Amino acid sequence: MTRGGGRRLVAAAAVTAVAVAALAACSxxxxxxxxxxxxxxxDVLTVPAGATELSRSSVKGGGNNAIRTSSTVTLVYATPQTPTEVGQHFHARFDAAWHxxxxxxxxxGGWRASGRPGPDPNADPATAAxxxxxxVTPTxxxxxGSQSVVTVTVSATRPA
Incomplete structure (x- = not known):
């Protein structure tokens, strides 16, 4: 091996490792x-009739191929329904598709629920709402005329 050849091999290996990591991050x-x-x-992230969307945001999960964190979409809206009526509305509207x-x-004075999609709760185990x-508060x-602020958060991990 010529003088400096070992350093070039190490440098080439480092460049390859960085390129592989960058490609994995992109994917x-x-x-x-x-x-x-x-x-x-x-469907659970649609603003119902009569309600006003206040915000919508999303966060990518990240992680790597071995450890994956959940990606999340959050919807916030105001509605003239009381929190109890929101709960009744959610059950009436989504019980066939969500648990x-x-x-x-x-x-x-509030209402809270969590659930998973599908008639079979194990059909999509990576998704939860x-x-x-x-x-409503003064802030x-x-x-x-709004009586409730509703926050719907849905998350899922990417497939392996």
Whole structure:
């Protein structure tokens, strides 16, 4: 081996490792974006008639091929329904497609539920939703007549 050849081999190996890591990051980012795109189209993330969308955001999960964190889409809207009516509305609207279970751990006057999609709750084990309805506060930018602010958060991990 010529003088300096070992250093070139080490440098080439380092460049290859960086390139492989960059390609893996690109593919996981693209896969996370596909999850965001899929979640964004779910029926549970539609603003019901009479409600006003306040915000919508998404966060890519990240991680790597071995450890994947959930990607999340969050919808916040104001509605003239009370939190209890929001809960009744969610059950009436989504019980055929989602398995929502009421959760008693909620602030006084609010409603909270979590669920998974599908008639078979094990059909899509990587997707989950949480819905919280709370009374409007003076700091909310809700239109006049709104009685609740509803936050719907849906998350899923990308396929392995």
């Amino acid at each position: 996981t980012e693209a896969a996370d974006q596909k999850v965001i795109d899929r979640l964004s189209k779910l 929502f279970h009421d959760n008693g751990a909620v602030d006084l 949480e819905v919280v309805a709370r009374p 909310d930018k809700a239109p006049a």
